[in-house]
Amino acid sequence: MSLEAWLEDGTGVAGETKISRSRVRIQRVALKPRRVKPLEETLEAIRRADLICLGPGSLYTSVIPNLLVQGIPEALVEAKAPIVYFVNLMWQPGETMNYKASDHVRAIERHARKGLVNFVGVNTRPITGAMRRRYAAERVFPVENDTPMLREMGVKVIGRNLLDVGEKVRHNSAAIAEVAVHLAAQARRQARQRARVAGQ
DSSP states (O other): OEEEEEETTSOEEESHHHHHHOOSOEEEEEEESSOOOOOHHHHHHHHHOSOEEEOSSOIIIIIHHHHTSTTHHHHHHHOSSOEEEEOOSBOOTTTSTTOBHHHHHHHHHHHSOTTOOOEEEEEOSOOOHHHHHHHHTTTOOBOBOOHHHHHHTTOEEEEEOOBOOSSSOOBOHHHHHHHHHHHHHHHHHHHHHHHHHHHO
16 A cells, blocks of 8 residues: 655655655645555444544644545544544644644545544644744744634634653653543543433
8 A cells, every 4th residue: 555645736746755755735645546444443443432533743644544544534423532633733844834723624624524623732832942943944834723713613622732842843742642631531421421311
């Protein structure tokens, strides 16, 4: 199985590495072959999940390809678990230049299904100083959290300090886990409440 991409200038690119190196914005991606079946264990895990997390990771080469597998979008829609997408901290050259948070969600919906994402996790800690300047030298900037647009799309926004401390801009895995555990616990409580009401 391989990944193909079609760019804004009309050209096509094959292979994850070449797609990542492209400097032209991506319009859409697809799997080759087109019809790829998921493992039954994957579908069962989706059915049993308290929470389904998308990201953080490269939007077009890590997150979306999973949604192109036959039956996965349908399984996610049918699942009882909410879906949270953790937005990238920075633009990714060749993939998400000039993308706002809502553009990420639209790309997911365009490849999978509208309304798929319930929650969006965004970083609220400003990226400043030498770290920002280093990325700016490559014309890469932080992803803008256009919260009003996300809410207009029907997505609940969770803003937290998700930035790790280090030389590179990276997500703090502990902060991501804290958000995920909170959402999973909340979803489990709501599921139990629904079960009690149904049993009355």
